[in-house]
Amino acid sequence: MTVFFTCFAFVGLGVAAIKAPPVQERNLKVLPMDIPDQKLDSLMETYSQALGVKCSFCHTKVTGFPDSLDFRSDTEPMKENAREMIRMTIQINKTHFYFDKNTRPEYLHTVSCRTCHRGQPFPPEY
Ligand code: HEC
Numbered sequence: 001m002t003v004f005f006t007c008f009a010f011v012g013l014g015v016a017a018i019k020a021p022p023v024q025e026r027n028l029k030v031l032p033m034d035i036p037d038q039k040l041d042s043l044m045e046t047y048s049q050a051l052g053v054k055c056s057f058c059h060t061k062v063t064g065f066p067d068s069l070d071f072r073s074d075t076e077p078m079k080e081n082a083r084e085m086i087r088m089t090i091q092i093n094k095t096h097f098y099f100d101k102n103t104r105p106e107y108l109h110t111v112s113c114r115t116c117h118r119g120q121p122f123p124p125e126y
């Protein structure tokens with residue numbers, strides 16, 4: 001019995017290795033498609049901290065699994081609002097602070113979310 005199960009497990013692994021589903025393409029409309037995973041993670045962490053929110057502020061909860069988020073999904077309207085803000089921030093940096101031509105404007109943070117938000121999702125008027 002043990003032998004049978006062991007063999008089965010190996011066959012299963014072999015098939016999984018050959019037929020591994022292709023990595024799903026990212027659903028990015030503002031950030032560059034070739035952004036490294038690590039860079040994406042750290043940017044998302046920066047957004048969350050700057051706004052004082054959790055990932056679920058912009059990302060859709062998976063139905064039936066409230067602890068899981070579907071990061072590719074666009075059904076949470078706040079994600080599109082955030083895209084507009086990311087575009088604006090890139091634009092500000094590119095137009096007014098893009099002195100270092102070796103740095104990609106998407107990654108410049110002279111003006112960042114934090115500059116305005118200071119840990120709040122809706123920055124209050126001064
Ligand atoms: C302020 C809103 C906001 C917050 C908070 C946020 N995200 Fe995002 N996230 C976005 C937006 C907007 C995009 C899509 C960017 C684009 O279109 O270029 C995105 C994209 C992603 C993607 C890429 C999904 C894909 O298409 O493959 C991942 C992964 C992700 N976020 C993870 C996280 C994690 C983890 C957190 C919490 C630490 C987080 N996000 C917090 C707005 C946010």
Ligand code: HEC
Pocket residue numbers: 047051078081082085086089111112113114115116117121122123
């Ligand atoms: C130049 C200042 C400024 C910068 C930079 C900025 N924001 Fe905002 N953001 C605001 C203001 C002001 C509001 C509130 C608008 C309102 O109350 O309607 C806001 C609102 C938001 C909202 C709430 C939805 C909405 O559209 O009202 C989100 C989400 C957001 N910002 C995300 C971001 C992210 C992510 C970044 C960085 C990529 C960023 N913001 C950078 C000023 C800024």
